[in-house]
Amino acid sequence: MSDPYQLSDSSPHTAAPPQRKPGSAATAVLWTFAAIFAGLNAASSVAGYDLIGSVFGGIGLVFIIVLVVRYVRRKRS
Structure with a gap:
């Protein structure tokens, strides 16, 4: 009987790398x-x-x- 609470994973499958959403680099640049x-x-207003x-x-x-x-x-698509 297999233990569902086992901490070590001995199965041969590997997790897929997380997929990046398209445009995430553009979003980071826009936020920057x-x-x-x-x-x-703020700096020019204070000055x-x-x-x-x-x-x-x-x-x-x-x-x-x-x-x-x-x-x-x-969100709409």
Whole structure:
């Protein structure tokens, strides 16, 4: 009788490597740029360059919107 609670696995099968989702590298890059522009927005706003900070904030917002649109499209498909 086999023990279902056995800790060692003596079976010959091997686990398949985890599959990466398509576009996961692009998502990581988008998050990286969103974080960079959020930091630039904060730094320029603190330094008193409000107009430049607003531009950086707008660009960062565009990256966040792209991430949300990609997420919604993947959930629907």
